[in-house]
Amino acid sequence: MKLYYSPGACSLSPHIVLEEGIFRYETERVDLTSGKTETGADYRTINSNGYVPALLLDDGQVLTEGPAIVQYLADRAPETRLAPPVGSMERYRLMEWLNFISTELHKSFGTLFNPQAPEAWKDLVNTQLARRFDHVNSRLDGKVWLMGDDFTVVDAYLFTVLGWGNYVGVDLAPWPNLVAYQGRVAARPGVQAALKAEGLIE
Structure with a gap:
């Protein structure tokens, strides 16, 4: 997985969850002013909304919106109790x-x-x-x-x-x-x- 983030922005929330869940992941910083990532990519080709966070999944899908991302991560690591069970x-x-x-x-x-x-x-x-x-x-x-x-x-x-x-x-x-x-x-x-x-x- 790869998290696209900007320091201190709301992407810090899933960044914390990635650490708490002990996931293997990469990060790529986004300059929200220029719209470029640290590798020079046009961030809008990754997230058309242009804001962080975005999570690139291992199967190539991109998940956006912090509340959705953190629940996705919590459900991938249920042993961490980062979220209660689905349906409860x-x-x-x-x-x-x-x-x-x-x-x-x-x-x-x-x-x-x-x-x-x-x-x-x-x-x-x-x-x-x-x-x-x-x-x-x-x-x-x-x-x-x-x-x-x-x-x-x-x-x-x-x-x-x-x-x-x-x-x-x-x-x-x-x-x-x-x-x-x-x-x-x-x-x-x-x-x-x-x-x-x-x-x-x-």
């Missing part, structure tokens, strides 16, 4: 969280990264994000990971998205459960390996 209520809870992170957090952060977005709009987004952080902070109360005792793909995704606060001035200090949670995720060897591979830490 807990699996639907996992999908519930993936959708929440994608639509309520990920997309909101996208506005904050947009240099053309008016400040008034960004203020509204920050207010909305604060409410969403309240929700996640309360759901983490008394838990190690978002879904309980097992680290799952939702933790990889939430960690990635929350980390963007460092780049757009979103301080997590008012939400102590989120701060402690980020520290726990960051300390995992698989997470450390993915961060180092992307040049995000030394």
Whole structure:
């Protein structure tokens, strides 16, 4: 398998899952500004949407969209418990969280990264994000990971998205459960390996 990624982007989530699942895989960096990969390929010939991640499978198929990719990987390594079994209520809870992170957090952060977005709009987004952080902070109360005792793909995704606060001035200090949670995720060897591979830490 090969993961197409951009450092620190949402592709970090499947990168973490690849490390946590102890997969054999390759990576290829994508310059999202030029649309070229590090080998000079036109990334839109791989993913016509032009954004990361994309996962090139061993049979030549390309899978896109982070929530789909991480579930695919989790199902390839069920012994890691990165996702509950297909068809279980807990699996639907996992999908519930993936959708929440994608639509309520990920997309909101996208506005904050947009240099053309008016400040008034960004203020509204920050207010909305604060409410969403309240929700996640309360759901983490008394838990190690978002879904309980097992680290799952939702933790990889939430960690990635929350980390963007460092780049757009979103301080997590008012939400102590989120701060402690980020520290726990960051300390995992698989997470450390993915961060180092992307040049995000030394």
